[in-house]
Amino acid sequence: MTSGMPAQEQDRQPGREAEMRPAPDYMPVYPGSGRLKGKIVVITGGDSGIGRAVSILFAREGAKLAIAYKDEDEDARETARLVEAEGGEALLMAGDVGKKAFCERFVAAAVERFGRLDILINNAAEQYVREDIADIPEEGMERVFRTNIFGYVFMVQAAIEHLRRGGRIINTSSIVAYRGxxxxxxxxxxxxxxxxxxxxxxxxxxxxxxLVNAVAPGPIWTPLIPASFPADKVAEFGTDTPLGRPGQPAEVAPAYLFLACEDSRFMTGQTIHVDGGDYPSS
Structure with missing residues (x-):
C-alpha cells in the first residue's frame, strides 16, 4: 500500500513550511533525557523541514540553538517558538550561507550570545529540476554548489576555532549521493x-x-519538495520506497541526535541512512 501527498507546488526555493498541506510532522516522539544539556548548537536551514525537527528535538534534550535561514521569516519565528516551548533558547539569523561573510557573522553572533560552540550542523540546501543537462545554466549550477557545499565549508571554517575536543560536525547529505x-x-x-x-x-x-559524520535522508516531506517538483510529481513523492511513503522530518531528527550525543563517541567519518529502505544494495 502506498501513501503519497496532495498535489501542490510552490514557486520559490527553498520553500515555506507554512504553506504545506499536510504540514510535516516535526515533533519528537519521546520525552527528553538531557543528552544535550548545556550544549550550544549552530544549524543552517534550521527554520523548517529536517532543520526544524532537529532544532526542536535538540531543545528538548537541553541544547541552545543558533538557527540560520535564508528569508523564511514566518517559518523561522515558528521554529523559535517551538524551541522555546521545549525550554530552549533560539537565536535566529537570516542570510545566505553561500557567502563566507554571512557564515562568519552567524557563528560570531552565536558565540557572542551563548559563549561557546559545541555542535555544528550543516543542513541548508536548494535543488532544481533539470530536464536537459545541456540547459543547466552556469549561474544556476554555481548557486546550488554555493549553498550546498561552499556553505558547508564556509561554516566549518567559521566554526572550527570554537570547537573543542568532543565537538561535533554533522552534515546533511542525501540518498541521491549514492544512487544518483x-x-x-x-x-x-x-x-x-x-x-x-x-x-x-x-x-x-x-x-x-x-567527530564528523553525516546523515543521508531519503524522500522526506519538507518544503524543498513542493518548491522543486511539479504538483503531479509531488503527489507521487516517496511512494516508490519499500515502506510505500515519504518520511517525516521527525523520523530523521533522531539520527542527528545520536551523532550529536555521547552515544556516538566512537563514530566518525560515517553516514547514517534514513530512507525507508531505499538505500541501494550495490
Missing part, C-alpha cells in the same frame, strides 16, 4: 561532495577529538 538522480544532477553532485567532505574532515580532525 537524473533530474537533480547538480544537487546530487553536491550531496556526493558532502560525503567526501565528511570523510576527509573526519580524518583531519580526529586527533583534535572532533
Amino acid at each position: 538522480q537524473p533530474q537533480l544532477l547538480d544537487y546530487a553532485m553536491t550531496k556526493g561532495a558532502i560525503v567526501a567532505l565528511t570523510r576527509s574532515l573526519s580524518a583531519r580532525l580526529a586527533d583534535k577529538g572532533i
Whole structure:
C-alpha cells in the first residue's frame, strides 16, 4: 500500500513550511533525557523541514540553538517558538550561507550570545529540476554548489576555532549521493561532495577529538519538495520506497541526535541512512 501527498507546488526555493498541506510532522516522539544539556548548537536551514525537527528535538534534550535561514521569516519565528516551548533558547539569523561573510557573522553572533560552540550542523540546501543537462545554466549550477557545499565549508571554517575536543560536525547529505538522480544532477553532485567532505574532515580532525559524520535522508516531506517538483510529481513523492511513503522530518531528527550525543563517541567519518529502505544494495 502506498501513501503519497496532495498535489501542490510552490514557486520559490527553498520553500515555506507554512504553506504545506499536510504540514510535516516535526515533533519528537519521546520525552527528553538531557543528552544535550548545556550544549550550544549552530544549524543552517534550521527554520523548517529536517532543520526544524532537529532544532526542536535538540531543545528538548537541553541544547541552545543558533538557527540560520535564508528569508523564511514566518517559518523561522515558528521554529523559535517551538524551541522555546521545549525550554530552549533560539537565536535566529537570516542570510545566505553561500557567502563566507554571512557564515562568519552567524557563528560570531552565536558565540557572542551563548559563549561557546559545541555542535555544528550543516543542513541548508536548494535543488532544481533539470530536464536537459545541456540547459543547466552556469549561474544556476554555481548557486546550488554555493549553498550546498561552499556553505558547508564556509561554516566549518567559521566554526572550527570554537570547537573543542568532543565537538561535533554533522552534515546533511542525501540518498541521491549514492544512487544518483537524473533530474537533480547538480544537487546530487553536491550531496556526493558532502560525503567526501565528511570523510576527509573526519580524518583531519580526529586527533583534535572532533567527530564528523553525516546523515543521508531519503524522500522526506519538507518544503524543498513542493518548491522543486511539479504538483503531479509531488503527489507521487516517496511512494516508490519499500515502506510505500515519504518520511517525516521527525523520523530523521533522531539520527542527528545520536551523532550529536555521547552515544556516538566512537563514530566518525560515517553516514547514517534514513530512507525507508531505499538505500541501494550495490
